[in-house]
Amino acid sequence: MGQIVHLDDHRRMREPERGMATNLSRRRPHLSDRDLWTRDYGQIDNILYAILKIKEILDYHLYYDDVWPYLLLSFLEAVHNTRQGDGKALPGTGASLKDYVLSAITPANKRDLSMVLLLTDLIEKSPNYRGSSSSP
Numbered sequence: 001m002g003q004i005v006h007l008d009d010h011r012r013m014r015e016p017e018r019g020m021a022t023n024l025s026r027r028r029p030h031l032s033d034r035d036l037w038t039r040d041y042g043q044i045d046n047i048l049y050a051i052l053k054i055k056e057i058l059d060y061h062l063y064y065d066d067v068w069p070y071l072l073l074s075f076l077e078a079v080h081n082t083r084q085g086d087g088k089a090l091p092g093t094g095a096s097l098k099d100y101v102l103s104a105i106t107p108a109n110k111r112d113l114s115m116v117l118l119l120t121d122l123i124e125k126s127p128n129y130r131g132s133s134s135s136p
Contacts, residue, residue, distance in 0.1 A: 029056040031115055041126040044083070050119040051076050057116050058101075061109045071097040079123060094124045 031053075039046040051072065058068050075097050078089040098117055105113045 027060070029053070029060050029112060031057075031112065036115070036119070036122075041122045047079060047123055050123055051079075054116050054119055057112050061112060062104055068097075068100055071100055075120070075123075090124060094120050 036053075039049065041047055041050060055072060058072070062068055071093070074089075074093045078093040082090050098120055101113050101116050101120075
């Protein structure tokens with residue numbers, strides 16, 4: 001006879017040793033608006049801060065065996081390639097990451113996941129990554 005299984009319960013029951021499946025992070029991400037807005041996302045250390053903050057948020061709200069680690073690494077690679085002079089992939093990888101995050105937003109996690117969208121936009125819209133060397 002058929003049985004109804006809740007996906008969240010099923011994912012929690014899986015062993016961490018199988019593939020990349022892990023439990024959700026137990027530590028709530030520390031988010032500070034002041035810290036977020038005072039950084040210059042044209043500098044590499046602030047970009048790394050933003051990427052790690054995005055990872056911290058997604059670790060808390062989404063499962064690691066989802067596609068988001070790949071999307072985040074692709075976005076980081078596109079940022080690196082843009083710094084090297086090839087910025088063609090940055091808008092596409094940023095849009096893919098944002099689309100995935102938008103699809104995962106629920107009323108319970110919308111504040112934190114909107115921070116992910118904001119951090120991604122701040123990196124993409126940084127003057128160094130827009131393709132213009134002068135500020136408007």
